[in-house]
Amino acid sequence: MKHFRGILILIHLIAISIAALPAPIRTERALWAEPTMQFELAQLSERLGRWGIEVPASELEDRLWSVSERYAELNERARAPFGPYYTLAGTGQAWAMFAGADHFPCTVAIDVRVHGAWMPVYETGSPAHRWNKTMFEHLAFRYMFFLYDLPGFQDRNDGLLELIARDAARDFPSAEAVRLRYVERPIPSPKQVRDGSLPPPTERLVYTRELTHDVPSGP
Amino acid sequence: MIRKFARRVAAFWNGWVTFFGRREPGTALALFRIAVGLCVAAEIGGTVLCGVSDAVWLDARFGGYRSLEPNWLVAWLGGAAPGTVKSLIGVCLAASAALALGWHARLAAFVCLQAFVALVTLNRDVVSSYTLLMSNALWLLVLARSAQTLSLDCRRRTGAWTDATPVPAWPRYLAGFQVLLMYFSSGLHKVGSDWPLGGGLSAIYYTLQQPAWQRFGMEWLAWIYPLTQAATLVSWVWELAAPVWLVALYFDATPERDSRARRLFRRLRMKFVFVTLGIAFHLQILIFMRVGNFSFISLAYYLCLLRPKGDGPRSSTGTQASPTGLATDAAKDCCRASRSA
Numbered sequence: 001m002k003h004f005r006g007i008l009i010l011i012h013l014i015a016i017s018i019a020a021l022p023a024p025i026r027t028e029r030a031l032w033a034e035p036t037m038q039f040e041l042a043q044l045s046e047r048l049g050r051w052g053i054e055v056p057a058s059e060l061e062d063r064l065w066s067v068s069e070r071y072a073e074l075n076e077r078a079r080a081p082f083g084p085y086y087t088l089a090g091t092g093q094a095w096a097m098f099a100g101a102d103h104f105p106c107t108v109a110i111d112v113r114v115h116g117a118w119m120p121v122y123e124t125g126s127p128a129h130r131w132n133k134t135m136f137e138h139l140a141f142r143y144m145f146f147l148y149d150l151p152g153f154q155d156r157n158d159g160l161l162e163l164i165a166r167d168a169a170r171d172f173p174s175a176e177a178v179r180l181r182y183v184e185r186p187i188p189s190p191k192q193v194r195d196g197s198l199p200p201p202t203e204r205l206v207y208t209r210e211l212t213h214d215v216p217s218g219p
Numbered sequence: 220m221i222r223k224f225a226r227r228v229a230a231f232w233n234g235w236v237t238f239f240g241r242r243e244p245g246t247a248l249a250l251f252r253i254a255v256g257l258c259v260a261a262e263i264g265g266t267v268l269c270g271v272s273d274a275v276w277l278d279a280r281f282g283g284y285r286s287l288e289p290n291w292l293v294a295w296l297g298g299a300a301p302g303t304v305k306s307l308i309g310v311c312l313a314a315s316a317a318l319a320l321g322w323h324a325r326l327a328a329f330v331c332l333q334a335f336v337a338l339v340t341l342n343r344d345v346v347s348s349y350t351l352l353m354s355n356a357l358w359l360l361v362l363a364r365s366a367q368t369l370s371l372d373c374r375r376r377t378g379a380w381t382d383a384t385p386v387p388a389w390p391r392y393l394a395g396f397q398v399l400l401m402y403f404s405s406g407l408h409k410v411g412s413d414w415p416l417g418g419g420l421s422a423i424y425y426t427l428q429q430p431a432w433q434r435f436g437m438e439w440l441a442w443i444y445p446l447t448q449a450a451t452l453v454s455w456v457w458e459l460a461a462p463v464w465l466v467a468l469y470f471d472a473t474p475e476r477d478s479r480a481r482r483l484f485r486r487l488r489m490k491f492v493f494v495t496l497g498i499a500f501h502l503q504i505l506i507f508m509r510v511g512n513f514s515f516i517s518l519a520y521y522l523c524l525l526r527p528k529g530d531g532p533r534s535s536t537g538t539q540a541s542p543t544g545l546a547t548d549a550a551k552d553c554c555r556a557s558r559s560a
Contacts, residue, residue: 002240005389006236012393020400043418047412089332090357091358095404097348098405101421102425124430138265141345163274190442193438193441
């Protein structure tokens with residue numbers, strides 16, 4: 001019995017250790033066009049240049065993509081035998097936490113159009129525009145807002161806006177439309193903050209939807 | 220040569236089996252069970268109370284904002300429909316309460332695990348890494364005898380809330396390994412240009428400026444930037460030093476042995492250093508960032524780093540254990556005094 005237990009513990013440790021190995025997310029190449037990724041590649045290319053290894057960022061991207069694909073395939077093969085164990089026992093591991101800070105994050109703004117004029121109702125971090133803040137500031141929604149400005153996820157915004165439109169139609173009876181804006185706010189370097197020269201925000205994505213107010217039917 | 224190698228493997232295996240065969244009072248595991256039950260309840264309950272559950276866990280066919288890929292359980296139950304999601308929420312909350320109270324704890328942990336995993340993996344866009352810490356903890360609690368003490372089961376069985384009967388210690392060791400694995404893996408992932416391996420020391424500064432995660436404006440960090448650089452270096456080294464911390468935990472779990480390395484670790488108070496830095500790290504996250512229950516569930520694992528007094532081989536009869544299993548020396552002295560009286 002004690003040897004059997006020892007073997008099972010060993011298998012468990014091997015399974016979770018393999019799962020915890022860094023694994024690049026197998027994704028579309030288009031995601032690498034995202035500003036933070038391009039920033040990272042440019043930084044790496046520059047650093048290699050300082051060490052005497054001249055690789056242009058575009059070539060570095062091609063090479064890293066190829067290595068990443070091969071490694072991801074190998075990683076998937078190593079995990080495969082333990083797949084059911086991860087699924088049924090909830091022993092999966094994914095610890096890419098704060099692996100790289102986003103230098104060009106977006107905040108979200110939601111506006112409603114009333115009598116032809118747009119009126120802000122929610123904005124990330126704004127003390128003035130706090131509509132539905134309990135929901136929008138829940139971690140799940142912050143994940144969505146964090147993710148859905150990225151190239152591979154932008155198609156999710158139509159459904160998300162429909163969801164927001166339902167609540168907006170209920171809470172703003174005179175509103176005609178709702179819009180969701182992703183505003184890119186580059187993070188200033190410490191020097192920029194100290195000098196007071198903050199980089200200006202730019203609107204990255206805008207989604208608009210007309211509202212339909214369901215009139216309760218009479219008896 | 221082969222015989223020598225075989226002897227070494229056999230010795231290693233015997234050591235392995237003996238180490239994982241150790242027993243100890245179940246107090247640390249009981250505290251871990253209570254904390255995990257509360258964390259899971261807070262995670263699922265918080266999602267419901269904030270009105271987010273329908274928005275993120277319903278499939279587009281039933282009013283959600285996108286098509287979901289349910290796990291085997293939800294698929295078997297007919298998909299992410301309102302009735303299914305509400306039932307899973309109810310089951311998960313009830314099971315997490317039963318787990319925290321220690322009522323049929325292993326069954327409660329298993330039911331809670333399945334309902335929890337079914338819910339949190341419904342929408343992979345919004346799944347947090349730390350929910351994996353919760354599911355891993357629940358699995359260890361399925362395997363552990365965590366309701367031996369400080370539980371309704373204990374009360375029903377013995378008539379008291381505490382019971383010093385030793386339980387297998389290996390689930391506690393695995394919990395310690397799990398939390399170290401998280402740190403080590405997290406450290407290996409940190410290759411971005413803001414981390415030391417990428418040539419920078421600005422990661423903590425930039426991470427704390429993320430509008431999605433920061434609790435309040437953090438521009439003031441620009442004036443203490445060198446401190447954030449030092450914090451970046453310390454947290455990165457601390458994470459990658461996980462194998463050293465693992466050795467420290469092993470030495471701490473086997474205090475009856477002695478060696479030069481053990482004496483060095485003891486003198487440098489390595490376990491204390493690890494735990495102190497870890498608690499500081501999680502408190503910093505709790506104060507400055509809004510990342511759900513990450514710090515709470517991580518700190519719940521730290522309860523498994525508590526070494527119950529009287530563990531190890533001597534405790535196999537339970538004679539060395541105090542009623543709570545975490546007695547201080549003073550309490551032990553009191554027991555001795557009352558016995559002699």
